[in-house]
Amino acid sequence: MQMPTPMTPLKIGTRGSPLALAQANETRDRLATAFDLPGEAFTIVVIKTTGDRIIDRPLKEIGGKGLFTREIEEALLSAEIDIAVHSMKDMPVEQPHGLTLDTYLPREDPRDAFIALGGGTLSALEEGRTVGTSSLRRKAQLLYRRPDLNVVEFRGNVQTRLRKLADNVAHATFLAVAGLNRLGDDDVPRTPIPEDEMLPAVAQGAIGIERRKDDDRVAEMLAAIHDRDTGLRLAAERAYLAALDGSCETPIAGLAELSGDTLRLRGEILRTDGSECLADEISGLIADGPNLGQQLAARLLSRTTEDFFDWK
Numbered sequence: 001m002q003m004p005t006p007m008t009p010l011k012i013g014t015r016g017s018p019l020a021l022a023q024a025n026e027t028r029d030r031l032a033t034a035f036d037l038p039g040e041a042f043t044i045v046v047i048k049t050t051g052d053r054i055i056d057r058p059l060k061e062i063g064g065k066g067l068f069t070r071e072i073e074e075a076l077l078s079a080e081i082d083i084a085v086h087s088m089k090d091m092p093v094e095q096p097h098g099l100t101l102d103t104y105l106p107r108e109d110p111r112d113a114f115i116a117l118g119g120g121t122l123s124a125l126e127e128g129r130t131v132g133t134s135s136l137r138r139k140a141q142l143l144y145r146r147p148d149l150n151v152v153e154f155r156g157n158v159q160t161r162l163r164k165l166a167d168n169v170a171h172a173t174f175l176a177v178a179g180l181n182r183l184g185d186d187d188v189p190r191t192p193i194p195e196d197e198m199l200p201a202v203a204q205g206a207i208g209i210e211r212r213k214d215d216d217r218v219a220e221m222l223a224a225i226h227d228r229d230t231g232l233r234l235a236a237e238r239a240y241l242a243a244l245d246g247s248c249e250t251p252i253a254g255l256a257e258l259s260g261d262t263l264r265l266r267g268e269i270l271r272t273d274g275s276e277c278l279a280d281e282i283s284g285l286i287a288d289g290p291n292l293g294q295q296l297a298a299r300l301l302s303r304t305t306e307d308f309f310d311w312k
């Protein structure tokens with residue numbers, strides 16, 4: 001295998017947000033350790049995506065799949081970069097022709113966290129409070145369980161959100177525990193929410209690495225840092241998502257867990273306004289993960305009425 005050297009560094013593409021950079025650095029460090037390479041054997045290339053450029057409008061208005069990935073995938077295809085590091089939660093289930101996404105780093109805590117300046121928990125949140133989120137899934141889950149809450153649109157990074165809380169725009173907000181952990185934001189007051197109270201997004205907490213399909217050198221390198229368990233869990237979760245034809249911005253939740261040789265997959269689909277939630281789970285052999293994902297999706301879909309996915 002031909003190793004990257006300080007003369008021909010491996011180019012790692014990423015978005016420029018603090019979380020994206022932390023994920024790219026983790027990938028570089030794992031590769032450097034696996035192959036005993038110096039830091040100079042890698043270059044981190046920051047790429048601005050449409051989603052980064054448009055910051056003043058709700059995500060659902062801009063719409064479209066690949067909002068945070070298109071420009072990065074173009075850079076991969078044109079060989080400006082050699083690998084791209086992504087939050088798997090934001091990745092469409094299919095990749096453009098010529099690219100493949102089958103390397104995963106060990107998954108972080110997949111749960112959502114309740115964030116309020118004074119601490120506290122979601123279940124103890126007083127009636128009628130205002131909470132901020134830009135995620136359709138979290139909004140639907142909140143309104144389903146707590147119709148008394150007032151949900152307002154909340155975008156931006158961790159610091160922006162904390163400032164909004166300080167300015168009393170909302171009493172609480174929600175962020176993935178994984179992101180906070182990876183950022184090392186230990187002083188952000190957060191309480192993890194149990195999965196049965198708020199089931200996470202498919203692939204939440206997992207980092208995936210995309211590459212050109214025909215790049216054998218990179219394929220071999222990535223194989224050394226792939227986490228098998230994360231791959232097996234995501235295979236089930238993403239098959240479930242694919243069968244539901246969803247993306248990050250639809251009210252779909254799903255989480256696979258492994259125990260012995262068994263995989264347990266929980267799933268939930270909701271009406272956008274939180275008026276209905278269909279939930280189910282399935283267990284089976286780990287190797288049948290993708291099949292279990294399809295079965296769970298089919299079961300949930302069979303319970304929907306025609307207007308279930310309509311916007312309200």
Ligand SMILES: NCc1[nH]cc(CCC(=O)O)c1CC(=O)O
Pocket residue numbers: 087088089090174175176177178179203204205206207248
């Ligand atoms: N959609 C934005 C996004 N994509 C990945 C993460 C967090 C980390 C992860 O799930 O890996 C976040 C922010 C959040 O939901 O708090």
